[in-house]
Amino acid sequence: DQQVKQNSPSLSVQEGRISILNCDYTNSMFDYFLWYKKYPAEGPTFLISISSIKDKNEDGRFTVFLNKSAKHLSLHIVPSQPGDSAVYFCAASRTLYNNAGNMLTFGGGTRLMVKP
Amino acid sequence: DTEVTQTPKHLVMGMTNKKSLKCEQHMGHRAMYWYKQKAKKPPELMFVYSYEKLSINESVPSRFSPECPNSSLLNLHLHALQPEDSALYLCASAAMFGNTIYFGEGSWLTVV
Known part of the structure; x- marks a missing residue:
């Protein structure tokens, strides 16, 4: 059972335009959501996050929107740049009990491809 | 500084070998993780350590043995692996009451 889904395996966007990456989740226990960017042969790099008490968080060219009722979040990149080409992972976090971390x-x- | 350092970056081992992957962080994080990632798949959680104690083991085979010697170090001991264990192994850490998990660059493991 896949609790976090990114239904688009790839997205191609022209440089300077907006990239919108979507993510859906099913587990209502998730209370924090993150986006990671990953280049081949490297570990995921943290991009931006949002707590479940918010519906929007912005950091420079990156904005994450959260719609809790729809269990949906999206990452907007404006303007898109060729260097943004990478695989983007959506991740959902839940706080574990007994100080076990998250x-x-x-x-x-x-996979986002930004064309010059 | 949000750095998690993993060594070695690449490792080739035979099925009868014993080797270890190492991970280090100096951010004062008390939660540390091992993830495994196969090509074109998302990272999969293997182990979680909190306050140097193993808190989560996601039914990982015993040929993978984690160890947390202190709050900055996390090891993954490998023994009698199979070729299908070849993957990118990612170490990560997080503040205990923080929500952002930071990953290292990963160790590429090839089992021959």
């Missing part, structure tokens, strides 16, 4: 569940990833 656990991430990843979506399958979306």
Whole structure:
């Protein structure tokens, strides 16, 4: 059972335009959501996150929107740049009990290609 | 500084070998993780350590043995692996009451 889904395996966008990456989740226990960017042969790099008490978080060219009722979040990149080309993973976190830390569940990833 | 350092970056081992992957962070994070990632798949959680104690084991085979010697170090001991265990192994850490998990660059493991 895939609790976090990214239904678009790939997305192609022209440089300077907006990239919108989507993510859906099913587990209502998730209370924090993150986006990671991953280049081949490297570990995921944290991009931006949002708490479940918010519906929007912005950091420079990156904005994440959360719609809790729809269990949906999206990452907007404006303007898109060729260097943004990578695989983007959506991840959902839930706080574990007994001070066990947090656990991430990843979506399958979306490959973004930004064309010059 | 949000750096998680993993060594080695690449490892080739035979099915009878014993080797270890190492991970280090100096951010004061008390939660540390091992993830496994196969090509074109998302990372999959293997182990979680909190306050140097194993808190989560996601039914990982015993040929993978984690160890947390202190709050900055996390090891993954490998023994009698199978070729299908070849993957990118990612270490990560997070503040205990923080929500952002930071990943290292990963160790590419090839089992021959």
